[in-house]
Amino acid sequence: MARIVEFYYAIGSRYCYLAQSQVARLEAIGHVAIRWRPLLSEALMRARGLTPFQDKAVSVQYLPEYRSEDAGRWAAYYGIPYREPAWKSIDWRRVNMAAVAAARLGDVAAYSRRLFDFAFGLGAKAIDDGDLIRLAQEAGLDGKRLVAMLDDPETQDLHQRTIDDAVAAGAFGVPTFVVDGEVFWGNDRLILLQHHLQQDAA
Template sequence: MATVAPAPIDRATIEAVLKMRSVDFYFDFSSTNSYFAAFMLPEICARYDARLNWMPTHSAALFRSTGFDVMAMTPRKARYLWRDHARYAELTGLPFKRPSRFPIKTSSALRAVLAAGHATKSDDGGAASDRSQRAIAQAIMRAYWERDEDISDRGVLAAVASGAGSDGAALMQIADATAARDALAAITEQAAARGVFGLPTFFVGDEMFWGKDRLDFVERSLKRPE
């Protein structure tokens, strides 16, 4: 299939991208609230012309470093949270469903997002890479939280990536490489160093916001003049 060369990006466009305000989005596919944020946050960023930095974070490693026990939850609280997620699905119109595999191993899926950014070569200040990461991240979120697919399976991930417009087999090769493994570990360590204790977490500058129910505060922060 013939490929079309991308249109050249002028210097003014590159400088505009680099000057954009940005939001760092620390997330994991095993985080229910990250699913909602993965679709709500891009809309907020688009309204304020802010760049969204996708920061895949290995929550199991993060929790080990902070001493948090994700399984330490009473059945009563768990029942409430699943009901609350259903309310958010109704509010947002997102087709959320409780998966049959929960929790699930996500390291390969997280590395696939990093691989998507690495595989996208561009001279537009990283905007194309950001779009590629968004496409893969949202596709994997939908596969797990909407269609109950096994995103711990590399074959499933390759198929999801191909459906999102990437070469799935090639992408998983990049995701399995040492560089992607090291990058995921580095982002997770950075998250802990910045004070992240749960996911999703967002940063606007140095200001930290935790949880999808704090996206209103993220938006308020983006509204403020710099």
């Protein structure tokens, strides 16, 4: 039976884009299944009562300029494209809720990958409902139904349950992977997660 690794992520995160590109490599270790759990990162941080993005940045590592440069370096290391999206032109809440709605419809992983590729692989200038529908259809989902579900109470409830589960597991930001009761936060901790999974597989 496959071990379940909970993957908490937000579409509007550079580091989630990077981390999701490595999911297939993690699953290839053997007897591992990644459960994709989309959420709004701001909601998770509010639930934890801690955020490094309030007011003035608490460290240079949280400045957008540094994070963009850092993400570009990681993307080059992974061999994937990285282009900055038009951050202020995109309703990230709506995009993330689209991923949550996809979790109700079917293949949330396939849809999330398309959202990530469009946002960060192509450097989206905007992501409107037409894009959400088209990308859903490419992932084999009913795009029009998905968009109609964005403000549905059941979608909101699913998002809140995901936040609650993330907090209960000890997550405080994204990307976070949880397995065997252990929390691995950040794209740069993937090597530690891989080591943990390999040790168990051995």
